[in-house]
Amino acid sequence: QGRILEKTGLCSQITFGRYVRQGRKLGLDPKLFIQDLQFDEVPVRVYQPKATSDGRRRGILFFHGGGWVFGSLDTYEKVCRYLSRESDSVVVSVQYRLAPEHKYPAAYEDCLNATRHFLQHLELYGVDPARVTVCGDSAGGNLAAAVSQTLAGRSDLPKLRAQILIYPGLQALDFNLPSYHQNRGVPLLFRERAAFFALLYLNGDALHMQEVLEGSHIPPDMRLKYRKWVSPDNIPEKFKVRGVRPLRSTDFIAEVYETVKRFCEPNLCPLLAEDSVVHQLPESFILTCEYDVLRDDGLLYKKRLEDNGVRVTWYHLEDGFHGIISLYDYCGFSFPSGKRGLDSVVNFLKSL
Helix, strand or coil: CHHHHHHCCHHHHHHHHHHHHCCCCCCCCCCEEEEEEEECCEEEEEEEECCCCCCCEEEEEEECCCCCCCCCCCCCHHHHHHHHHHHCEEEEEECCCCCCCCCCCHHHHHHHHHHHHHHHCHHHHCEEEEEEEEEEECHHHHHHHHHHHHHHCCCCCCCCCEEEEECCCCCCCCCCCHHHHHCCCCCCCCHHHHHHHHHHHHHCCCCCHHHHHHCCCCCHHHHHHHCCCCCHHHCCHHHHCCCCCCCCCCCCCHHHHHHHHHHHCCCCCHHHCCHHHHCCCCEEEEEEEEECCCHHHHHHHHHHHHHCCCCEEEEEEEEEECCCHHHCCECCECCHHHHHHHHHHHHHHHCC
16 A cells, blocks of 8 residues: 555655655643653643642643644644633643554554653643643544434543544545535635545545545435435525536445445544433544634534534634644734634633
8 A cells, every 4th residue: 555655656655745745843842741651651741830729720721633644643733722721721632643653543543642641640730630621633533423322321430521623534434415515615724635635644645535525425215314414404594595407316336335435434424423322422622723614614514513412612713724723823924713612612611
């Protein structure tokens, strides 16, 4: 597989992309203790406010975005410092293994193991066991949702207080939801790239990307089964006003399904979890952006959570696009709506 990747120039593309996104090493922070550690063999960076605290602080596990392929502790350094300082919380940023070198479920397992380790050692960091939150953007939002679902039924660990999902990608069944067509060519995430990243995470290659985009990778009976959760019918009408095209039906291709059938696993596509899991989830915060192919994933999950009696705070950036939070104070420039989005996360955290 490595050879296929090299032939297509994919390896060099990914290496270059990682280099470009790696972020600069920042100096010391006057308000934070920052240390690099390992939680259950997973590299993490822990941010702790220096100011003395009256009691135990909130804890936040942060899983970065980047399509499961890009991103690092350094890329999200400014975002994590901001969250820690502004919400007076202990933040643990997790460096999970990246695709295509490490396929699913590597990233999910790293995030789960780091979270479990943190929950078992909260007293070391002065964290209140009743106020631990998982948080992530984009692919990190996917990982936060999956970890949250896995831990929902566990009685041997402190229960998560909340989950914060920032424009998460939550399903790979339907790349033809309204937001996928409306924003197909909007940076920073094109429609093709969304399928490309999901396939790299799943299989380590992007074979059958065209069939997946067209929707011929899911059997008709399964599509019918999941229609109650993954369907434009569950998206409020106002989000369908901008050009949505009716989709011509495509034929199911069994051999493609064979290579991607794990897309039906909730640890990979959390939107497909059963109601019995969803109704146990903690209070949730979901941020969506209007100009984002993943907008409808967030809207569909919001509906599922609310239908199952989970309290949801929803923040929609009318002028936002995918990836805007990760551009906070990036190379000296920032988007006002990205800052608003980040502050909405901070305000939610302060309410817990």
